[in-house]
Amino acid sequence: MENKNVCELDEVLTGARIEPEVCLLRPDFAVLLMVASGLPGGPSDDASDALLAAAEEQVTPDHPHEQAWADAYRAFGAKPNRTRPSVTALRRRPGLPRINKLVDVYNAVSVRHALPVGGEDLDAYRGAPRLFRARGDxxxxxxxxxxxxxxxxxxxxxxxxxxxxxxxWRQCARTQITERTGRALFMLERLEPMTLTALLAAGEELRGHLEALGADVRTRLMR
Structure with missing residues (x-):
């Protein structure tokens, strides 16, 4: 079972792709993908609350990473003041939401590093992730x-x-991480002026927090 699980996780990473039209829109875009298994889901707890509280204390206004994402939204026709990039929506809240243990962990990393971080329940996911420009249907x-x-x-x-x-901006209901999630896919998304070194550091921080949740947690990265 463990070997089968590892193979499935590897297929998610190796099958991931960013379509050329996205690269043309923002050539500086990069994403770090991480898969994790053996996760102990559950409600927010003291440890996840402490991570969020520490992240809240580090928020500074008008971070240049937020401006980069606002520019990217405008480039494909979105209005960032109405539908804010996830990192901006989080960092401008008067208090970070406590949702569940896993979401709290990746939200804390997102806020601390001022970069969008998404999470998907892999047991609800179908195939490999793809970033593309929609047809509309x-x-x-x-x-x-x-x-x-x-x-x-x-x-x-x-x-x-x-x-x-x-x-x-907004995740679908089907793949959202819940208190029952045991396997997950995380996307850490970077635009300049964030460096690739800083992106990798954020990924390693997320990995460390996830692996600290339990001895059975296993993580794999693609960068």
């Missing part, structure tokens, strides 16, 4: 029903549909 599942992205919108998707709209 793809399906995006919400708690209220099915929506469709705007034509040209940058979206993440799997074989079953769009998993995150407007690059990193």
């Amino acid at each position: 793809e399906e995006f599942e919400t708690s209220a029903g099915v929506e469709h992205p705007e034509p040209g919108e940058v979206v993440w998707g799997d074989d079953a549909g769009v998993t995150c709209r407007r690059w990193n």
